[in-house]
Amino acid sequence: MLKIVADSKIPFLEGALENVAQVVYLPGGKITRDHLTDADALITRTRTKCNEALLKGTSVKIIASATIGYDHIDTAYCEANGIKWTNAPGCNSGSVKQYIASALAEIIRLENRSFEDITLGIIGVGNVGSKVAAMAKTLGIKVILNDPPREHSEGKGEFTDIETLIAQSDIITMHVPLSHQGIDKTFHLANADFFGKMKRGAWFINSSRGEVMETQALISALKSKHLAGAVIDVWENEPDIDLKLLELAHLATPHIAGYSADGKANGTAMSVQAISRFFNLGLDSWQPTNVPQAPQLELEMDCTSKPREQIFTEICRFAYNIHIDSDNLKKSPETFEQQRESYPIRREPENLRIKIKGEKNCVELVKNLGYQV
Structure with a gap:
């Protein structure tokens, strides 16, 4: 049976491939060559350095990274040794x-x-x-x-x-x-x-x-x-x-700019689909069904006579208050990794609704920024 080793912190992945493969979940930073000796595929994030030391002598045929970046993958080594690699461009x-x-x-x-x-x-x-x-x-x-x-x-x-x-x-x-x-x-x-x-x-x-x-x-x-x-x-x-x-x-902030629930789900989906296409598993259109919903957030905004800069600032603070993440890291830098791994649900603008009172051009601005109005 196909064997896949996967970073245990990749969200929404558990259950996606178990019907077609044996899936072993491990912390990304602790995956070693011994874990991959008889593995066919590796699904990873940036915390796993995919280089000769990790891959030589293993049976890994494809590495799928659920991230935009791929500098953790020695692409030259992979290409020279017939190991396909993929990342998730644009996912977040x-x-x-x-x-x-x-x-x-x-x-x-x-x-x-x-x-x-x-x-x-x-x-x-x-x-x-x-x-x-x-x-x-x-x-x-x-x-x-x-x-x-x-x-x-x-x-x-x-x-x-x-x-x-x-x-x-x-x-x-x-x-x-x-x-x-x-x-x-x-x-x-x-x-x-x-x-x-x-x-x-x-x-x-x-x-x-x-x-x-x-x-x-x-x-x-x-x-x-x-x-x-x-x-x-x-x-x-x-x-x-x-x-x-x-x-x-x-x-x-602790490397969480791309950590919306939507971005994570996209990266996981792209990795599963890449593995599916490579091994012909029939999951080429797979999408996670267990993405948690944030509480339905609605902002009522009176835009009358407000400058566009103030409207923009209020909307951004409502959608994602960057100060919370910054304050947490400044108070506790030693928990950098834990803050990433336990990051709360954050949804992108298309999942947030804003009720507008005021000028028509305010409504157009909010719509153009991607919010429901």
Whole structure:
């Protein structure tokens, strides 16, 4: 019988494959080569380093990662040894967009800025970056885009060189994969030179990978007040994060930007479907049926005479209060991993209803942000 080893913390997975395979669930960080000797497949997250040390001499034929990122997979080794690998691109893009919206709302509230006065630089315009860009444009924020791999394949189009983006942006948000080599490597892309060239008083947001930023360089930029603030969800050396950066970051969260229930369900579904297609299991359209529903949330909002910035801030706070996650991590950084693993149910905008009283353009704004009205 087919044998599958799976990270026990992948949500909604239990019961999906048991009718067609023997499934062994183990903590992701404790999966070893011995567990995989006779396994046909591995379903994983970022906590399992899928490299030669783990895979050599095993019978693993496919690795399915229920995550957007795949830097935990030694893709060259897998490809050289006939091991197929898949990830889940875009699975939690809506969740990360929601996180960025809450971060933007907090920055706008703190600085009392109007949308039209803000330039947002987006580095990495894939599934997540594209959604963040569309949201910002809906609000009337000026957007600058940088994505060298896409520019190489598609042409310059609307893309801007990174030097211009750094110099002109009031807020920079990172949405790139982690790569250590090549002309488009992203390891420590945000380094001392990068931060030094940012506008004085600008903001930095990272929800991509911790190693994309150079921690000590960001600490220096924040300590010197060159940057007004930072919003950090991903860290070097997780879960042993830098406590000085934790202190200095205005908002600091434990790698949960993509942790909505919807995003988790999407990632799990994509992994099960990949395994099904590879082994012809007949589950190519499988979707989890056990996604818990958050309490039906309704916000009644009187938009009469309110500026759009205030409306946006109130909606973001209602949909996802980023301060709760930040306060929890700042109080207890040693429980970083536990906070991820016991993360409460968070639903994305299409599952939330807002009752609007006020101008028609307010209704259109709320609809364009993805909420039920």
